[in-house]
Amino acid sequence: MFELGLNYGWLVKTGIMESQFHVIGNESNIIEIETNHLITIPMSERPNPYQTESLNLIYNLLFCDDIDLFKNNTKDHSTYPWNVLFSSNGNKEDLIKIIDDENAESRVQILAGNKLIAQGHAIDYQELRGVIIEVGMDEGLDVIAAYSDGTARYINYSEKLIVLEAQTAQSNALIDDLFNCGNEVIQKIGPWDKARLPFPPAGQVRLTFLVSDGLYFGQGPFDVLAEDPMGGPVIGAAAELMKFLTEYKE
Helix, strand or coil: CCCCCCCCCCCCCCCCCCCCEEEEEECCCHHHHHHHHHCCCCHHHHCCCCCCHHHHHHHHHHCCCCCCHHHHCCCCCCCCCHHHCCCCCHHHHHHHHHCCCCCHHHHHHHHHHHHHCCCCCCCCCCCEEEEEEEEEEEEEEEEEEEEEECCCCEEECCEEEEEEEECCCHHHHHHHHHHHHHHHHHHCCCEEEECCCCCCCCCCCEEEEEECCCEEEEEHHHHHHHCCCCCCHHHHHHHHHHHHHCCCCC
C-alpha cells in the first residue's frame, strides 16, 4: 500500500483507506471544529488545494494563522480556551496561561501565541510546536502535519484524510524524530513576516514550521530539497510518519 521512492520518497499514487475520513484515537477540541464543517467564511478567500470545501477548511486550520476560521467553526465560544482566544482584546496573562498549559492542544497554544504576537507582545524564545510538509504533485497536493502534542493529520492528493489523535510509542518516536530534524532547521533560518503563501505547485515541496515566535518555512523543487542537508532529513522523517499513518491498525 505504501512505498518509499527515490530522494527519501513520497507516497506513490496510492489510495490510503476505504473511507474518506479516518480517525485514530479519541476526539479533541480541534477535531470537533474540523468535523463541524459550518464553514461560515467563504473558503474562496483562502488557499483551496482541494475540490472538497470541508477538506480545504481542514487544510487551512493546520496552520493556525486564521483565528476567524476557528471562531466561525466553533459552536461554543464561552468555554476555555475559546473564551480567551475569541475575545476581542485577549488578556495577555490569559494568553500566556494557554501557552504554558501542558494540557492544551498544540494548535490552541499556537493560536494563543499568534494572538499575543499580533497584539505587539514579543516572544523571545523558540519552541517548535508544529511541522507541516506540503508536496505539490501533478495529481494534487499531499500534506502531512504533526504537532508537539503527538497529534497528526495526513491529507492525500486523492482527498482522503487520516487524523491521528491517539499517541503510541511508535507515533511519538516518529514525531519526535521529525521535530528533532525541524529544530535543526529553525536554528538556521528566521521567521516569515508576511502572509502565508499559496500552496506549492507541482514539483515543489514546502516545509513549514510553527514556532512560538512565528511561522518559518523553506521551499524548493522536491528533488533538490530532498537532498538538502537540512530539508532532506525533515522530508525523510515525514515520509516515515506517513508510512505509519497509512499502515496503522487499531
